[in-house]
Amino acid sequence: xxxxNLTVRGHRLTGKNILAMLIFLFLATAxxxxxxxxxxxxxxxxxxxxxxxxxxxxxxxxxxxxxxxxVYFGLGAYCMAMHLKLExxxxxxxxxxxWSAVEKLPAFWAPFHSSVFTICAVVLIPVIFAAIxxxxxxxxxxxxxxxxxxxxxxxxxxxxxxxxxxxxxxxxNGLTSFTTIFGFSVNSPTTKMVLFYFTLVFLIGAFAxxxxxxNSRVGRVLIAVRDAENRVRFTGYSPAVYKxxxxxxxxxxxxxxxxxYVPQVGIISPTDINIAPSTEMVIWVxxxxxxxLVGSILGALVVNFTKSIVSEQFPxxxxxxxxxxxxAVILFFPGGLISIKDxxxxxxxxxRKKSSKADAADTAAVNADAREPKxxxxxxxxxxxxxxxx
Amino acid sequence: xxxxxxxxFNGLSVSSILLLAALGLAITFGLMGIINMAHxxxxxxxxxxxxxxxxxxxxxMPENIFDAYFFAAMLAAFIVTAAVGLILERLIIxxxxxxxxxxxxxxxxxxxxLQQTVRSIFGPTNVSVSAPAFLDKNIxxxxxxxxxxxxxxxxVMAAVSCLLIAVFMYKTKQGRNIRAAMQNxxxxxxLGVNTAKCDMLTFAIGSGFAGIAGCAITFLGPIGPTIGxxxxxxxxxxxxxxxxxRIIGSITGAxxxxxxxxxxxFFTSASLGKVxxxxxxxxxxxxxxxxxxxxxxxxxxx
Numbered sequence: 001x002x003x004x005n006l007t008v009r010g011h012r013l014t015g016k017n018i019l020a021m022l023i024f025l026f027l028a029t030a031x032x033x034x035x036x037x038x039x040x041x042x043x044x045x046x047x048x049x050x051x052x053x054x055x056x057x058x059x060x061x062x063x064x065x066x067x068x069x070x071v072y073f074g075l076g077a078y079c080m081a082m083h084l085k086l087e088x089x090x091x092x093x094x095x096x097x098x099w100s101a102v103e104k105l106p107a108f109w110a111p112f113h114s115s116v117f118t119i120c121a122v123v124l125i126p127v128i129f130a131a132i133x134x135x136x137x138x139x140x141x142x143x144x145x146x147x148x149x150x151x152x153x154x155x156x157x158x159x160x161x162x163x164x165x166x167x168x169x170x171x172x173n174g175l176t177s178f179t180t181i182f183g184f185s186v187n188s189p190t191t192k193m194v195l196f197y198f199t200l201v202f203l204i205g206a207f208a209x210x211x212x213x214x215n216s217r218v219g220r221v222l223i224a225v226r227d228a229e230n231r232v233r234f235t236g237y238s239p240a241v242y243k244x245x246x247x248x249x250x251x252x253x254x255x256x257x258x259x260x261y262v263p264q265v266g267i268i269s270p271t272d273i274n275i276a277p278s279t280e281m282v283i284w285v286x287x288x289x290x291x292x293l294v295g296s297i298l299g300a301l302v303v304n305f306t307k308s309i310v311s312e313q314f315p316x317x318x319x320x321x322x323x324x325x326x327x328a329v330i331l332f333f334p335g336g337l338i339s340i341k342d343x344x345x346x347x348x349x350x351x352r353k354k355s356s357k358a359d360a361a362d363t364a365a366v367n368a369d370a371r372e373p374k375x376x377x378x379x380x381x382x383x384x385x386x387x388x389x390x
Numbered sequence: 391x392x393x394x395x396x397x398x399f400n401g402l403s404v405s406s407i408l409l410l411a412a413l414g415l416a417i418t419f420g421l422m423g424i425i426n427m428a429h430x431x432x433x434x435x436x437x438x439x440x441x442x443x444x445x446x447x448x449x450x451m452p453e454n455i456f457d458a459y460f461f462a463a464m465l466a467a468f469i470v471t472a473a474v475g476l477i478l479e480r481l482i483i484x485x486x487x488x489x490x491x492x493x494x495x496x497x498x499x500x501x502x503x504l505q506q507t508v509r510s511i512f513g514p515t516n517v518s519v520s521a522p523a524f525l526d527k528n529i530x531x532x533x534x535x536x537x538x539x540x541x542x543x544x545x546v547m548a549a550v551s552c553l554l555i556a557v558f559m560y561k562t563k564q565g566r567n568i569r570a571a572m573q574n575x576x577x578x579x580x581l582g583v584n585t586a587k588c589d590m591l592t593f594a595i596g597s598g599f600a601g602i603a604g605c606a607i608t609f610l611g612p613i614g615p616t617i618g619x620x621x622x623x624x625x626x627x628x629x630x631x632x633x634x635x636r637i638i639g640s641i642t643g644a645x646x647x648x649x650x651x652x653x654x655x656f657f658t659s660a661s662l663g664k665v666x667x668x669x670x671x672x673x674x675x676x677x678x679x680x681x682x683x684x685x686x687x688x689x690x691x692x
Binding site: 065067133136137140141142144145146148149150152153154156157158160161162163164165275276279282283286316319320322323324325326327330331334 | 419425482485486490491492494495496498499500501502505506507509510619623627629630659660661662664665667668671672675676679680
């Protein structure tokens, strides 16, 4: 990343900050002109946006693709759900445990009676888990697709585990039918509104924190790890430490998101943390524009809003749609929604290129032969390869 | 003990299916740097091809040669999935060479679309394929436990497929070209190997074997549009454990994942089995971050 790029980035950031403010303004005023149903939906999407921020930190900025963020979302969500479940059962055994013939509350459920413990657990459990997984993988230089596959297997393993442990985690039904959160009824409009704004505050806070990190020295190292990990190592930094840090950060964000998700949606089940939703989380970031924090928020909101509209109208089409979205965004639109403003310049570029296509064809042929098959694909801001130039 | 042996044997047949699926994955990853998440859907397509062939066979052919449908189904599954693979390779995947992470996301999109296509055509409910009568017997081994003929057949099928791939890779000219391109693409290209053709062929063959794996899973139970997903994670774990680009790696990986899973499930519980396997894989990767068998290279950035 040379000096020229940096100034460009500085310039871009202001534009993005304006966009971020517009999004936050829209979210903050949404309860005024939207039905409570839609507002509740928006609250849910803000939780997703929080996850997307974390994924953007690790994928967009550090270049590690984690397909298992559903795990951290799920850990946070289950912690919160366990507390709510205990609140709902009034000191008795939670209903599903009674159905599975469990007689005594399992020991690991007991601390969740305390709301303070729950609030800490929501952040700490995902972070500790991420620290363990992260240090086991990154310190051993397991990276690239190997890490992707492992993270995917992780979400598969956890979901299978949760489904199998009917007696402890409610099995495939998950945890549901909550009544109160910290003493307030979950169904009352006031609680819902408070939760909505609470989520918004967390989203803004997380956005500010991530912006700060990205613009700090740590952020520079993260980007350097993404672009040239070995050079970072040769310069004396330990990429693994930074990777574990960013992995834990994104896990914490996902955990908080999960905890905010549960009281607003009223259910958490293994379907929400399995492979498919975990991979979908990545596409939110890709659609919005990776390595742009506001892009990930925008992507999460836009994709999920589209999802609910499309699947309300045509339930069958959604899967085609999201499938096509994956293909189209990665192949033709690697910059995501944020790069729309670059589109006119790009079109002009293509037209210019076409006029000088004859000489370009020769160079392209040479380039195509010279491609390196085993090189790590660098996540880069500028479109790479054939797909990008379309 | 009998039950455990039985589990172990069942695990072996799962290993065989994983092996069939993982071979294609490992080779395409080694050769092109492509992670094909849609590979599971090739398995699914193979299974549905078997289903279609069976129904056509039932309608057209006389009843007494019904059992022979299976060989037609296997052939058809190979051809259909290889064709689908070929089309995908030409249309989409060749634009993604060397961009493993991008290819992973794109092929995930493809897999979602394929699932929905099949769901639209065949409906969301599971369908079942009846196995040929001569496989519906159990074979007693030493009076200890019974091996189901179907699972034995899957084992044999995997062994034969593996042998075929080994012969192709190590004894034919095309196989030599593929191995050359896998080790050093530019060098191979400058010595006259048509690497684009290698890629195409490898991808098609890899997909074809996934189709055969799909045929095999019709023996194990009913099939549905999402059946591929339940195998894809294990197939990828196989590749990760075994290493990329060597057949022996895939065999080892498949043995570990396929046999390890049921073994752990036997000693702990079904839900813990997957977690245990995950832990084992992480432990193995602590010592061999690139898998147990990997092609050695001095390059740092591979």
